[in-house]
Amino acid sequence: MTKIMNNEAWNELQRQIIECTACPRLRHHCLEVARTRRRQFRDWEYWGRPVPGFGDPEAELLIIGLAPAAHGANRTGRMFTGDDSGNWLYEALYRYGWANQPRAVSRGDGLVLRGAYITAAARCAPPHNKPTAEELRACRPFLVRELQLLRRVRLVLVLGRIALDAYLRALRDLGHDPGRPAFGHGAFYPPPAPGLPALLCSYHPSRQNTQTRRLTREMWHEVFARARAYLDGQAAG
Ligand code: SF4
Incomplete structure (x- = not known):
């Protein structure tokens, strides 16, 4: 019974996200990118809508990114799918056993x-990868709802x-005091x-970070090794 109710809740959340039009600037941008397309993807029918989270509703690991990429998730309709970050x-x-x-x-x-679920601070691709504070605020209720539905998250x-x-901010919206982690x-x-x-x-695996080697593959793998160690019951620090 709980499972059925949860499925209904997830379906309802996905529907609300996909139909959301709260940020006119972002909606316009996503549709414009979908209309004009990039030459290498000219045969694609771009998704062009807000992108819901993706993964296991029973996840112990929740990953939060920034926002869909214009020619990545805005094209494919799935978080982090179809671009370098993804x-x-x-x-x-895959390497650490979640995919x-x-x-x-x-x-x-x-x-x-x-055991993993992926979401983002904003669900529409923003121009120059920069959502405004107002757009992030508008999108936060979806993250809050995901936190409510993902009952098994430990990291x-x-x-x-x-x-x-x-x-x-989402934790505070839910009445928790997360302190001030830097x-x-x-x-x-x-x-x-x-x-x-x-x-x-972790640093975001954006091109800006990976091509400048601010984030190297070794640094990136280390983050996932620590996540795996923590969830498997070993110290992560
Ligand atoms: S960014 Fe979030 S709140 Fe804004 S339109 Fe997209 S889904 Fe809606």
């Missing part, structure tokens, strides 16, 4: 996550400062209160 993320999820395959190219590619991995900020690559914070997840921070 290639980094899914390779690591059944290392590649994510489309919603029909057979990818399944076990939250935030990718970048904006994701951290969105998560902390962002830093590799920073780990134990649960701030019984029943709340621990927190792990």
Whole structure:
């Protein structure tokens, strides 16, 4: 019975996200990108709508990114699917046992996550990858709802400062006091209160970070190794 009710709640949340029009600037941008397309994807029918979270409703690991990429998730309709950031993320999820395959190219590619769920601070691709404070505020209720529905999460991995900020604000919206954890690559914070997840921070695997080697593959894998160690009951710090 609980399972059925949860499925209904998830379906309702997905529907609300996909139909959301709260941010006119972002909706316009996503549709415009979908209309004009990038030459290499000219045969694609872009998704062009807000992108719901993806993964296992029973997840112990919750990953929060920034927002869909214009020609990535805004094209494919699945978080982190079809761009360089997603290639980094899914390779690591596969390597450390959360995904059944290392590649994510489309919603029909057979990818399944076990024990992990991926979401973002904003669900529409923003111009220059920069959602405004107002747009992030408008999108936060969806993250709050996901936190309510994901009852088994023990570790939250935030990718970048904006994701951290969105998560902390969502916790406050839910009446929790998460303290003031500072962002830093590799920073780990134990649960701030019984029943709340621990927190792990990483640089976002954006091109800006990976091409400048601010984030190397080794640094990135280390984050996932720590996440795995924590969830398997070993110390993460
Ligand atoms: S960013 Fe979030 S709140 Fe804004 S339109 Fe997209 S789904 Fe709605």
